[in-house]
Every structure is written in C-alpha cells, then in structure tokens.
Amino acid sequence: MYGGKFYRLLHPRPTVVIASRCPNGRVNLMPASWNTPVSEEPPTVAVAVEREAYTHQCLQHHRYATLNVLPIDAADLIYKLGTVSGRDVDKASQFGVNLEPSTKVDVPRIAGALAVYEVEVYKEVEVGEVTLYIFHVLETWAAPGAADQWGFDFKKVNIPLHGAGRAFYRVDPKPVFAKK
Numbered sequence: 001m002y003g004g005k006f007y008r009l010l011h012p013r014p015t016v017v018i019a020s021r022c023p024n025g026r027v028n029l030m031p032a033s034w035n036t037p038v039s040e041e042p043p044t045v046a047v048a049v050e051r052e053a054y055t056h057q058c059l060q061h062h063r064y065a066t067l068n069v070l071p072i073d074a075a076d077l078i079y080k081l082g083t084v085s086g087r088d089v090d091k092a093s094q095f096g097v098n099l100e101p102s103t104k105v106d107v108p109r110i111a112g113a114l115a116v117y118e119v120e121v122y123k124e125v126e127v128g129e130v131t132l133y134i135f136h137v138l139e140t141w142a143a144p145g146a147a148d149q150w151g152f153d154f155k156k157v158n159i160p161l162h163g164a165g166r167a168f169y170r171v172d173p174k175p176v177f178a179k180k
C-alpha cells in the first residue's frame, strides 16, 4: 500500500480558480485542482468542492461561475486564495485581483487569465465531504496567442499544475510524441 494520501499519485493536476457570486454580495475566488472535463455533448466539466468551502454556499446561491486558468506566475496568489475563506475576507480586494465582466454569465472573470470557462451548474453529485459540481460550459475563451486548436502553446505560456501543499509544477514545453 502506498504510504501517502491516495490521491497524491493522481497529481500534479491543472488548477482552476472558481469565481462565484455569494450571499454576502461578494465575488469569491477559490482554487480547485480536482477538476476534469466530463462530456463533449453537452460540454461539461466537473469540480469537486468541499461542502465546507464558502464557494459551495455561493454556488447554491447563484448557479453560474467562471473557471479561470491563471498563469504559473500566479502560483503565490493561487495558494493564498486557497488558504482563506470568502466567508471571512474579500479575497479579490485583499489580494489585489482585478476582475472583468464575462460575456454569458453574471460572474466576472479574472483579468490576466490564460483561459476562462463560463459555466452554469448542471448536476450535483454528493460524495463524502464534497459536492461534485458538474457544470455546463456556456463559453470558453483563451488569451490571444496563448492557445491554438490543440490547447495551450507551452512554448509561450505555462499553467500551474498543483502537486501537494505549496508545490506547483510547470508543463514541459517539449511534447513526447507517441509512435504511430
């Protein structure tokens, strides 16, 4: 039996920052690395959100959100966003995060994001201490020059893959091509 927490061997994982609209009138920001695409038709992505996180309450209050992929340079910010709760602080103003209007949802996106998904809650699955939020993707956006049809151009940009605790990894920009 592996000696660490069981999920460690499924890390590092791309991290998104969920922006949600909360009962206290604020926009809240929470990093989440337990996320995955689910289906192509309809286009859905799922994120596991602890029921204790304020974001959970916010998603119950307002059913739309943005999922923001920030650059690796934002690792410090991402970590900080994951160490305090929007119940106690206005994270956007405390950490100087600039927000911009979205196109399809009434929840802002994070300025400087490399990519943004605008989403609506589609289904919720209760599992242990989390709710697996399955979101319908209403809009996708990538920063100009950051991505082509195959995804991010890692020669130009890099994204935070969350390892454990404060450790983040980059994507190696050199692909390994499998033989035909």
Ligand SMILES: Cc1cc2nc3c(=O)[nH]c(=O)nc-3n(C[C@H](O)[C@H](O)[C@H](O)COP(=O)(O)O)c2cc1C
Pocket: 015, 028, 029, 030, 031, 032, 033, 034, 035, 048, 049, 050, 052, 053, 054, 055, 056, 078, 079, 080, 081, 082, 083, 084, 085, 086, 087, 130, 162
């Ligand atoms: C890099 C990183 C990834 C995280 N991933 C998740 C996750 O996928 N699901 C989750 O429930 N919490 C995750 N957390 C913890 C939450 O971000 C943390 O509990 C946060 O303070 C909740 O904020 P809120 O109460 O304002 O919603 C992560 C934290 C970090 C730093």
